[in-house]
Amino acid sequence: MVASWRTIQELGPFTTAVWPFIEAQTARLRSALAALCGVGTHRLALTENVSSGCVLPLWGLPWHSGDELLIGDCEHPGVVAACHELARREGLVVATLPVQQLCCNTPQADLDGAVLAALDACLTPRTRLVVLSHLLWNTGAIMPIVAVADRLQTRPRQPWLLVDAAQSLGSIAVAAAAAAADIYAFTGHKWCCGPEGLGGVALSERVLEQAQPTLIGWRSLRQETLASSSWHRDARRFEVATSCVPLCSGLATSLELLSAEGSADARLQRITAMSAQLWEGLQASPGLQPLLPQAPPAGLVSFRLTADDPAGLGSSTAAWVQRLGEQGIWIRRLDQPDCLRACTHITTSADEVGRLIAALRG
């Protein structure tokens, strides 16, 4: 039996039969996600996707005209576009934190320091928000989120830190970063292998105090049938209305299955064993150039096509995606930078990595 929000709505709050079942499903998922994020359940809101988790808390923060948003140059177009629209309406200034070239040119051992130096160079007295992904979706490098959060707390205005965690939850340990960020937004459908249409966001205590909800529905309210009700005091104020409850059971089960495969560190070892094999194969292939100067810290492996690619498809990443797809090998292309990106998860085998390299060599 999978019950549903609709049933709840029709029954009202006093029924004894179904409400506890629904509450148990959402509570089970909320607890699991909060534990992964290293935060109390009161700091965890369920969302439809990463964008909802990133963007919704932003709109209700106390902005002032002239505040600056500092956005990493590897952020996803969705959150960047949302920040620009927020800036347009609130009279904010958008600045860019350059990390892409650092990722491509800096050995991993030096990357954290280089990112922090870039941050220091870009922060101004007016900086009010920094936007930086935990695991960059294009280069595949890990950003030093905890150190960035610490650094921001030393600034006079203590800028908020928004972290896009689309690629990190389920692939690397996230607890320290999620607990340190102000907004740490993720989805269940990528590295957690859960269903699409369900994610979450971990919010800091200060965001819970300072941010009002913007997309408001009955789930935002403490008393859902009273318009005069106040918001939930906890992160549920950023939840909205009817959603697909069975997905909660699905994602909670996905997280359990993932956990049964070993600790986050043990799983990351399996992921990086495969991504290292792929990185090395790419590095050794004429016409292919991995973006990162060393084997990746997680499972994202991006690479460029150089002029002398042997398979004769030229430098068109689109043509390569199609050609590989015809062979049952599914990777994607990216625009910024123009490259191809393959992923290795705990399900990836050495044979599959070998097949990809062989196909790329033509």
Next chain:
Amino acid sequence: MVASWRTIQELGPFTTAVWPFIEAQTARLRSALAALCGVGTHRLALTENVSSGCVLPLWGLPWHSGDELLIGDCEHPGVVAACHELARREGLVVATLPVQQLCCNTPQADLDGAVLAALDACLTPRTRLVVLSHLLWNTGAIMPIVAVADRLQTRPRQPWLLVDAAQSLGSIAVAAAAAAADIYAFTGHKWCCGPEGLGGVALSERVLEQAQPTLIGWRSLRQETLASSSWHRDARRFEVATSCVPLCSGLATSLELLSAEGSADARLQRITAMSAQLWEGLQASPGLQPLLPQAPPAGLVSFRLTADDPAGLGSSTAAWVQRLGEQGIWIRRLDQPDCLRACTHITTSADEVGRLIAALRG
């Protein structure tokens, strides 16, 4: 095979295999919903729920401090709370359009005129938005949306009309109202009997011109991998990011099944045959008083408990919901006004209506 947004994201836009399948699923649903709403597909955005459809277009409209929001006194607490938060941030004024008492005291033949008179009495030169449900969730009365829209167009500022269609789509014909409103927001999980977590909103041409998106993700963008991309010109600018695509197939199929049961008018006749039977049974029962003075125009039948109820449960609607639930009869209670509400759909039988009346008589 049910494909998914994630697959699309991983494959990128150039793959030939899955993208057309996904596009076909969403296009099938968008076409079906647009046809029901009597609008072109470019005016139809898919949303997670009614609240998303009501609230998201509001935030990006060009508000000016002092603009007035006129909100019906039977609106759902979610949208009312959202309007108050919008008013707080934008410096708007909230006024109330009283229709609840009209519903309870006015014969159906006179209700449209009474609502329009109330509207005229409440509109001011500063009114910028009117919020009114098509089928009121608490009284069960139908509001004259087309006439209201026409009336608003005669005013100097031509206020926008936001219609909460949570109860109307799937229970009454909506095309004229949906095409006349500026924001006509619905869900698939109530009267359409579709899955929860999927709804939509029909938007007017002027809202498409005037409103910027607020909850922004890759689906809002014309080129999803470019942060510099402009919004979709059509209603897709109000769509966000990854959602549960299989729900699209589910709702499209639900709509087909509903359509196979007859035209909207034919189905409404079946619905109102049952709601009339229930209304008459309530009317004839000591201690029970239907809210509406005549048999309902659709399938929502709300009623009060008066002091001399025969079953001895007093006037506690909560106790009645629980008692009926124990008998397998599922109705709900409402706070404003304090009442019980039963629903009849095309699946409701005369026997079920009789059982409810008998149970209420104790």
